[in-house]
Amino acid sequence: MKFAPALFGIAALLAWEAVVRIAAVPEYLVPGPIAIVAAFLADPAGLLWSLGSTLLVTFAALLVAAVLGVALAVAIASSRLLAAAIQPWAIVLQVTPIVAIAPLVIVWVGDPFASLVVCATIVAFFPVFANTATGLASAPPELVDLFRLYGAGRFATLRLLRLPAAVPYFLTGLRISGGLALVGAVVAEFVAGSGGFGSGLAYRIMEAGYRLQVPRMFAALVLLSLAGIAINAGLSLLAEAVLRQRGGA
Amino acid sequence: MLHIRSVGRRFNTVEALRDASLTLQAGDFLALLGPSGCGKSTLLRLIAGLDQPDSGSLDWQDGHQPQRGEIGFVFQDATLLPWASAADNVYLPLRLAGRTRDEAAPQVHDALRRVGLDGFEAAHPRQLSGGMRMRVSIARALVTRPRLLLMDEPFAALDEFTRHRLQEDLLSLWRDLGCTIVFVTHSIYEAAFLARRIVLMTPRPGRIDHEIASPLRPGPEARQDPAYAALVGQVTREMARALAA
Numbered sequence: 450m451k452f453a454p455a456l457f458g459i460a461a462l463l464a465w466e467a468v469v470r471i472a473a474v475p476e477y478l479v480p481g482p483i484a485i486v487a488a489f490l491a492d493p494a495g496l497l498w499s500l501g502s503t504l505l506v507t508f509a510a511l512l513v514a515a516v517l518g519v520a521l522a523v524a525i526a527s528s529r530l531l532a533a534a535i536q537p538w539a540i541v542l543q544v545t546p547i548v549a550i551a552p553l554v555i556v557w558v559g560d561p562f563a564s565l566v567v568c569a570t571i572v573a574f575f576p577v578f579a580n581t582a583t584g585l586a587s588a589p590p591e592l593v594d595l596f597r598l599y600g601a602g603r604f605a606t607l608r609l610l611r612l613p614a615a616v617p618y619f620l621t622g623l624r625i626s627g628g629l630a631l632v633g634a635v636v637a638e639f640v641a642g643s644g645g646f647g648s649g650l651a652y653r654i655m656e657a658g659y660r661l662q663v664p665r666m667f668a669a670l671v672l673l674s675l676a677g678i679a680i681n682a683g684l685s686l687l688a689e690a691v692l693r694q695r696g697g698a
Numbered sequence: 699m700l701h702i703r704s705v706g707r708r709f710n711t712v713e714a715l716r717d718a719s720l721t722l723q724a725g726d727f728l729a730l731l732g733p734s735g736c737g738k739s740t741l742l743r744l745i746a747g748l749d750q751p752d753s754g755s756l757d758w759q760d761g762h763q764p765q766r767g768e769i770g771f772v773f774q775d776a777t778l779l780p781w782a783s784a785a786d787n788v789y790l791p792l793r794l795a796g797r798t799r800d801e802a803a804p805q806v807h808d809a810l811r812r813v814g815l816d817g818f819e820a821a822h823p824r825q826l827s828g829g830m831r832m833r834v835s836i837a838r839a840l841v842t843r844p845r846l847l848l849m850d851e852p853f854a855a856l857d858e859f860t861r862h863r864l865q866e867d868l869l870s871l872w873r874d875l876g877c878t879i880v881f882v883t884h885s886i887y888e889a890a891f892l893a894r895r896i897v898l899m900t901p902r903p904g905r906i907d908h909e910i911a912s913p914l915r916p917g918p919e920a921r922q923d924p925a926y927a928a929l930v931g932q933v934t935r936e937m938a939r940a941l942a943a
Contacts, residue, residue: 591777594748599794599842600766609793613781695781 480664485671488664496653496665500672503649506562506634507627507680510569514626517570518577519619526585526611527603543575547633551640565637565649572633576625584618585611616695620688627680635673699724699845699878700745705754707740713903714740717754720897720906722880724845727872727916729893730882731937737904738882742848745880746771764846767795770839772849776831778823778838784810785819788837795842802841809837812871829860836868840875849881853888865892866918873916886937890929891920898933900940907940 462482468474469481476484489496521539525532551568558564588610596606638651650669657665700722707715715737722728722745730738743749744756746769758764778787788809792802810819813833823831832852839847853861869892872879883889889896890912898907910933914920 589775589777591773591775592779594743594746595771595773595777595790596794597748598746598766598769598771599791601794605794609790610779613779616781 477661477663480667484664485667488662489668489671492665496650496669496672499648499650499653499669500676503631503634503638503651503673504676506565506569506637506649507630507676509566510573510633511623511627511630513566513570514573514630515577515619515623518574518622518626519581522578522581522585522615523607523612525582527607539575539578542571545571547572547636548640551637554637555641561641565634565641568637568640569630569633572636573626573630576629577619577622580618580622580625581615584615587618588614617688617692620684620691624681624684624688627684628677631673631677631680699759701757701759702741702745703755703757705741705744705751705756707737707744707749707751715744715751716903716905718904718906719754722846722878724878725876726895727869727879727893728881728895728897729889730880730897730899731884731886731889731933732899732904733884733901733941735901735904736899737901738899739850740904741899742850742880742882745769745846746848767791767842768845770842770844770847772832772835772839772847772852774851774854776823776828776835778831778834780823782822783819784815784821784823784826784834784837787823787834788841790838791842805841809841810834812840812874813837814867827860828856829864832856832864833867836871840871843875843877845877847877847879849879851882851884854884861888862921868892869916869918886930886933890914890926890933892916896933898937898940900943907943908936910936 466481466483469479480488521535525535547568550571554567554571555561555564558567585607592610593606596610601609634649635651638649639655642649642652642655650673653669654666657663657669702718702720702722704717704719705715706713706717718737718741720741730741732738740749744751747764748771778784779790782790785806788806789799789802792805793799807819810816813836815830815833815837818826818830818834821830823834826834835852853864856864865888868879881889881892883892891914894912894916896910896912898909899905900907910929912929914923914925914929920926
């Protein structure tokens with residue numbers, strides 16, 4: 450069972466290579482896995498450097514989204530007025546397609562790196578915000594009563610009850626946001642790249658596309674999806690470690 | 699220590715409690731007994747100050763409003779902080795009162811010892827059985843040395859053997875500590891075994907019907923006492939009559 454995904458993946462790759470060779474599909478339409486690996490090996494430094502640049506934007510955006518998300522979740526948890534004021538706007542931000550506002554953000558922010566981070570943050574913000582807000586509200590009412598009975602103020606209740614109760618929710622939100630931050634970074638790079646700057650993987654994909662270096666496009670794509678898988682797995686491991694450490698189990 | 703004078707409480711259209719009067723003496727062990735919806739938990743929350751009555755009043759003796767830590771509360775669920783050890787859960791009330799962990803350590807240890815959880819300081823709730831979690835919850839309520847201990851069906855979710863042990867241990871805690879206990883239950887057996895005064899309540903609207911004084915000598919041997927069976931019979935009859943009325 451454990452090796453099923455790996456075996457399936459290898460079988461699929463073999464089948465892919467076989468079909469491409471037998472049907473003699475030209476490389477500029479669909480390259481086989483071997484051609485893709487060769488394209489990567491032709492310029493590993495360039496592609497990896499671009500990957501690093503995209504990941505830098507991703508992690509910066511994830512960090513900003515986490516800080517902002519937690520801060521705003523705490524704000525709406527501590528005041529009904531703020532909740533009523535903020536929540537609809539958070540949803541507006543969530544449903545607005547990033548492709549539509551990225552050009553504006555790039556014009557307004559100016560600095561290329563900062564505007565990429567802003568775009569990716571907009572995409573990554575909502576899950577960590579919404580999950581943390583749910584977590585802050587998840588403390589059992591009896592425990593809230595108990596804190597009241599012992600004269601705990603709002604701040605003590607937040608620090609000793611609501612925030613710790615929100616940790617698992619926050620970690621789930623962070624994992625979803627991690628994947629979205631990568632997507633947001635790539636989308637923003639596409640928009641920015643067409644404006645003439647950029648060094649991330651999206652730019653490499655476009656560049657290779659213009660030059661009909663389709664295997665290189667695929668190589669960049671594979672790197673992106675591997676990065677997405679790694680981010681997801683890393684944040685899952687983080688969540689497990691944190692919960693195990695404090696669960697005492 | 700407390701006079702409750704014809705208090706009423708309403709939640710929207712539901713009259714949870716009507717015209718309830720009760721006097722609490724220091725050292726009482728009082729059971730509020732009745733079916734669901736008779737207002738016993740509402741009354742308990744009013745005594746705790748977690749809720750305010752719509753009518754009537756709660757008059758504390760000499761106008762002495764209970765200070766924080768003078769009332770302990772035990773819920774039906776243990777309601778422990780799942781991320782904190784048993785000792786840290788018991789420490790919580792003292793922590794909220796501004797005491798440092800070191801200052802509080804002897805009291806925390808003493809409270810855990812009283813409920814029979816010596817050596818379980820570092821255990822997390824998920825590593826403990828339901829009965830042990832409830833013991834931690836009781837230790838948390840006792841750690842401030844409250845004058846008044848309020849318990850809302852604390853043993854209802856436990857199996858019968860665990861429940862019997864905890865009932866017996868609660869009785870000896872009550873005798874050792876000399877605090878006042880108000881115990882909400884829907885079990886006639888539990889009320890008869892534990893309480894010195896059994897207050898019968900009826901639902902829709904929640905009200906106090908009348909009160910029965912227990913003739914039993916409190917202790918584990920009471921379960922075999924013919925007077926216990928007689929008391930259970932009396933409470934059952936009078937409860938049935940009150941509910942039919």
